[in-house]
Amino acid sequence: MQKIIPQPPRVEIDFTDAALTGQGGWSLLAAMARRLDLPKQLARAVCLKRRRRGASDAEMLWSLVASLAAGNGALSDLDALRADPVGQRLLGLSEAPSGRRLGEYLSRMGEREVEALLGVARQVAARVAPAVIEHEVATRGYLPLFIDGTGIEVDGALFEGAARGYDGQQQYWLHGVFLGGLWSSGRLHPGGVDVAKGWQEQLSQDIAPVIPAGTPVWLRADNAYYRGDLVRYCAERGWDYSISVTHDSYRRPVLEVLEGLGEEAWEAVGPGESATWVYHRPEGWREHAYVVIRKLYDGHQRRLVPAYTVILVSRDDLPLAELVRRHRGKQGQENAFKGPLIDLDLHHPPCRRFHANQAFYVCGQLAQLLLRALQYHCLPHRARRHGIRPLIRYLIRSVGRLVHTGRRWRLDLAKNNFRLDWLLYAACQLE
Numbered sequence: 001m002q003k004i005i006p007q008p009p010r011v012e013i014d015f016t017d018a019a020l021t022g023q024g025g026w027s028l029l030a031a032m033a034r035r036l037d038l039p040k041q042l043a044r045a046v047c048l049k050r051r052r053r054g055a056s057d058a059e060m061l062w063s064l065v066a067s068l069a070a071g072n073g074a075l076s077d078l079d080a081l082r083a084d085p086v087g088q089r090l091l092g093l094s095e096a097p098s099g100r101r102l103g104e105y106l107s108r109m110g111e112r113e114v115e116a117l118l119g120v121a122r123q124v125a126a127r128v129a130p131a132v133i134e135h136e137v138a139t140r141g142y143l144p145l146f147i148d149g150t151g152i153e154v155d156g157a158l159f160e161g162a163a164r165g166y167d168g169q170q171q172y173w174l175h176g177v178f179l180g181g182l183w184s185s186g187r188l189h190p191g192g193v194d195v196a197k198g199w200q201e202q203l204s205q206d207i208a209p210v211i212p213a214g215t216p217v218w219l220r221a222d223n224a225y226y227r228g229d230l231v232r233y234c235a236e237r238g239w240d241y242s243i244s245v246t247h248d249s250y251r252r253p254v255l256e257v258l259e260g261l262g263e264e265a266w267e268a269v270g271p272g273e274s275a276t277w278v279y280h281r282p283e284g285w286r287e288h289a290y291v292v293i294r295k296l297y298d299g300h301q302r303r304l305v306p307a308y309t310v311i312l313v314s315r316d317d318l319p320l321a322e323l324v325r326r327h328r329g330k331q332g333q334e335n336a337f338k339g340p341l342i343d344l345d346l347h348h349p350p351c352r353r354f355h356a357n358q359a360f361y362v363c364g365q366l367a368q369l370l371l372r373a374l375q376y377h378c379l380p381h382r383a384r385r386h387g388i389r390p391l392i393r394y395l396i397r398s399v400g401r402l403v404h405t406g407r408r409w410r411l412d413l414a415k416n417n418f419r420l421d422w423l424l425y426a427a428c429q430l431e
Contacts, residue, residue: 021086023070024400025423027411030091031430032373033062036127038120038366039092045116048108055097060105061117061363063096068367071392073345075099086402089409106356114355117362118187122206124369125184129210131376135384136180142216142326145207145239146333147225149175149195150341152188154349161354163191172349174361177202181336181387182372184210186365188349188358195224200233208237216240220330223247226312228285234314242327245290245310254280254290254310267320272297275320278310289316291323336387340368343389371396378426394419395426 033039043058055063067077076099081087088096097105136143151171154162165171173193177185185206187198211217217239221230223246234241245251257278266274274294281287293309296302311327318326341347346364349357371388374395400413413423 019086019402020399021084021090021402022397022399023084023087023090024398024411024413024417025396026066026070026087026090028374028378028423028426028430029066029069029370029396032370032378033065035377035430036124036370036373038062038065038124038370041120041123045120046109046113048105048113054101055093055095059093059095060097060102062091063093064102064360064363065366065370066091068344068346068364069370069392070396071343071345073347073364075103075350078102089402090411103351103356106351106359107353109353109355109359111355114358114362117359121186121362121365121369124366124373125182125206126210128369128373128376129179129182129184130212132180132182132372133211133215135376137215142218142240143211144180144329144333145217145219146178146330146337147176147199147203147219147221148334148337149173149197149224150337151191152347152349158352159349159354159357160352161190165191166195172354172357173197175199175202176337177207178333178336179207179210181333181339183336183340183365183368186361188361190354196227196230199225199230203233218242218326220327220333222330223250226250228282231285231288231312231314240314241312242291242314242323242330243312244327244330245312250282251308251310253282254278254292255308258292258308266294269293269321269324272299275324277316277320289313291320291327293324339387339389340364343387343392344368374426378429379422380425383422390419395422398423 039058039062042061043056046057046061049057063078063081067081078097078099082096082098133143151165151167151169152174153169153171162170162172171191173189173191173195175187175189175198176183185202187202189197219234219239219241221241221243223244226243226245226247231241245254257280261276265276267276269275272295276292278290278292279287280290291311291313295307311323313323344364344367346361350360351357368388371391375383375386375391394417398413398417400411403410403412417423
């Protein structure tokens with residue numbers, strides 16, 4: 001067999017004055033931000049600057065949101081935008097801040113400014129959510145609602161409000177609520193707090209107002225939210241729910257009911273798995289239904305001891321297989337939560353002050369909302385199955401050339417961009 005060895009050509013390096021950009025999708029992001037009135041809302045929400053020098057409040061925050069939407073999670077990435085006149089033109093910036101200046105600006109944030117930014121995120125989410133809700137109900141028959149918290153690790157002891165979590169790591173806690181794949185609510189809390197802190201505030205202030213009356217809702221959560229208050233909250237609003245029960249103390253009374261249960265009580269729900277109903281009344285609750293999944297095989301090998309999975313469910317009128325399928329759809333929304341942390345590079349807070357980091361994560365939520373808005377309003381219907389990573393790679397990071405002719409600006413996108421169909425469709429929708 002003939003071996004083919006790559007022979008890269010010898011290429012001379014030169015420079016050009018052409019107005020080129022590798023972030024051509026910023027023009028689409030800016031158009032969507034204008035449609036959602038985001039720059040004006042940012043200008044009204046925060047007024048920290050006292051001198052008319054350098055970037056304004058709105059330009060500071062909008063620069064950060066746009067940079068995060070391109071997957072640039074470090075404040076130092078703003079230095080590249082500051083040196084990029086094409087990117088500034090596409091984003092409508094008269095001046096872009098350096099990473100150092102933005103860090104100093106965020107450090108001046110207080111509780112009032114953070115609450116104002118949360119209000120902006122709430123308004124933007126309310127504008128984007130209807131399209132997401134309509135799509136989810138049309139495709140699934142219900143709206144999947146996912147609530148979860150995750151630790152945000154920090155390095156060193158200089159981060160204000162950080163504390164050791166249950167795993168021994170120095171961290172903050174970030175709590176998020178997702179409608180489908182939309183990051184509809186987010187709160188950064190100090191370290192060492194309750195792992196489900198603030199869930200009622202988020203659901204009542206950010207989520208319940210945007211869900212139309214009569215919408216079938218299915219809330220999915222992990223063991224941290226196995227709480228009577230949450231169950232009653234959902235019941236009062238007519239929301240269905242399924243909650244994983246993994247703590248041994250909570251599982252034990254449910255699994256004890258299985259003793260002496262005959263084989264005829266088990267129903268196959270998948271390869272090597274069967275499930276059954278169990279009814280149990282935790283102290284202070286009413287009686288609830290639980291789905292218990294029994295796993296007998298690991299691949300083709302039978303287990304010596306069955307493995308059991310326990311799920312609290314609100315309904316027992318659906319087939320067991322359907323309840324298992326609905327609850328396991330939680331994994332897709334867990335991936336949606338990992339998406340902003342990984343794809344927007346939000347794993348590490350950049351500032352020492354706690355309120356500064358809170359503001360940073362609200363800007364991260366705004367970036368995710370804008371990307372989802374582009375996905376649902378400006379891309380073909382089949383593009384809705386993707387996470388935000390392809391949106392960043394193939395939409396935002398598009399190569400183009402900015403041209404000024406006839407008193408008009410035109411962005412010529414390179415024809416070798418991977419998703420020309422997305423770019424063309426989005427351009428037509430935004431015109």
